[in-house]
Structure formats: structure tokens, C-alpha cells
Amino acid sequence: QEQLVQSGSELKKPGASVKVSCQASGYSFITYALHWVRQAPGQGLEWMGWINTNTANPTYGQGFTGRFVFSLDTSDSTAYLQISSLKAEDTAIYYCARRTSLAFDMWGQGTKVTVSS
Amino acid sequence: EIVLTQSPGTLSLSLGERATLSCRASQSVSGRYLAWYQQRPGQAPRLLIYDASSRATGIPDRFSGSGSGTDFTLTISRLEPEDLAVYYCQQYGSSPLTFGGGTKVET
Numbered sequence: 001q002e003q004l005v006q007s008g009s010e011l012k013k014p015g016a017s018v019k020v021s022c023q024a025s026g027y028s029f030i031t032y033a034l035h036w037v038r039q040a041p042g043q044g045l046e047w048m049g050w051i052n053t054n055t056a057n058p059t060y061g062q063g064f065t066g067r068f069v070f071s072l073d074t075s076d077s078t079a080y081l082q083i084s085s086l087k088a089e090d091t092a093i094y095y096c097a098r099r100t101s102l103a104f105d106m107w108g109q110g111t112k113v114t115v116s117s
Numbered sequence: 118e119i120v121l122t123q124s125p126g127t128l129s130l131s132l133g134e135r136a137t138l139s140c141r142a143s144q145s146v147s148g149r150y151l152a153w154y155q156q157r158p159g160q161a162p163r164l165l166i167y168d169a170s171s172r173a174t175g176i177p178d179r180f181s182g183s184g185s186g187t188d189f190t191l192t193i194s195r196l197e198p199e200d201l202a203v204y205y206c207q208q209y210g211s212s213p214l215t216f217g218g219g220t221k222v223e224t
Contacts, residue, residue: 037162044203044216044217044218045156045162045207046216047213047215047216059212061213061214062118095161095162097162102164102167102171102173103150103152103164103168103207104162104207105164105167105173108161109161110161
């Protein structure tokens with residue numbers, strides 16, 4: 001069946017980097033864009049940006065430029081979110097979500113990233 | 118940027134009651150591209166409504182969406198135990214995409 005499966009929880013120290021994966025299955029990966037959404041502890045949903053899975057062109061939302069990189073491995077139907085120079089305020093659950101004409105119709109299960117010394 | 122304001126922040130009701138959730142946009146939402154998501158504790162969000170009033174696959178008909186322009190509503194006709202969750206609206210008609218702050222439905 002169609003699904004997005006994300007990598008497991010991460011515990012990182014400030015200043016380190018993390019790479020979160022989002023693997024798609026059950027549909028043609030390059031047909032639909034993938035978006036990234038952040039949810040800080042006890043907070044709401046925040047759109048981070050998206051990547052065109054056909055061209056690999058990323059678009060970053062405000063506040064997500066510089067340290068955040070979206071990338072793809074189309075041979076493996078996988079999207080990646082890399083965050084460098086981690087800060088305590090990057091502690092959050094990060095979701096990937098598929099965008100179709102039906103909005104975000106499918107979500108990954110989320111990856112918890114904790115930044116702590 | 119379109120700012121979405123959801124009200125109330127928390128909605129306290131009894132099971133079987135009708136729930137009415139509001140989402141107001143700071144400017145008109147293009148093409149009625151307004152969605153509603155449900156997030157149960159410890160789970161990822163789930164699409165309920167897209168294009169303001171279309172139910173996603175598998176969503177019970179007690180959920181309905183309405184509205185256009187700047188005012189949108191999600192209605193749950195009879196509250197069931199599994200409906201206790203946080204609900205978010207989202208506009209996806211113009212960049213940046215934005216979410217409302219959420220409404221928590223509790224008993």
C-alpha cells in the first residue's frame with residue numbers, strides 16, 4: 001500500500017548535524033511533491049518547504065534557509081532533510097507529507113529530533 | 118503570507134454533541150484551497166477535508182467542511198470518542214503554505 005516511512009528518533013548535541021529520511025512506497029515517487037513540516041514540543045504544525053521529486057528543486061519556507069537542506073535519492077524513492085549546526089530550538093518532530101491535488105494526503109509517521117548537550 | 122486564526126483554542130463538549138470549529142484567514146484563500154487535518158495524541162496528522170468541503174477517502178460523513186474566501190468551518194455532527202484530538206486548518210493555495218494554530222477538542 002502507499003506509505004511514507006521515516007527514519008528513527010535522533011539525539012544530537014548542539015552544533016552537530018542530522019539527516020532525516022522519508023521513504024515512499026506503493027506509488028510513483030516522482031509524481032508528487034514532498035513537503036516537510038515541523039512540530040515543536042507541545043506546539044502546532046509549521047510548514048518548512050518542499051522538494052519537487054521530478055526535478056529535485058527545493059523551496060524553503062521563511063526561517064528554513066541556510067541550515068536546512070532538502071534532497072532526494074530517486075533510485076531509492078527517498079527524500080532527505082538535513083539540518084546542520086543544530087540548536088536546542090531545532091528539537092521537534094519532523095514530518096514528511098505527500099502533496100497531491102488533495103492537499104497533504106499522506107504523512108510519514110514523524111521523526112523526533114532532540115538536541116541536547 | 119496568509120495567517121490562519123483558529124477558534125476556539127479548546128472546545129469542551131460531551132460525546133454525541135455537535136462540534137463547530139472556525140478557521141479565519143487574513144486574506145482570501147485562493148481557489149478554496151483550504152484543508153483540515155486531525156492529529157490524535159502521539160500520531161501524525163491525517164487529512165480530513167480538502168478544497169474546503171471535500172471529504173478525504175475513508176473519512177466518516179459526520180465530518181463536514183464549509184466556507185470560502187476568508188471564513189471556513191469544520192463541523193463534527195456527533196462527537197465520538199475517537200474524535201478527541203487537535204484539528205488544524207491549512208491553506209495550500211499560495212506560498213508560503215500556512216497552518217492555523219489548532220483547536221483541541223476534548224470532553
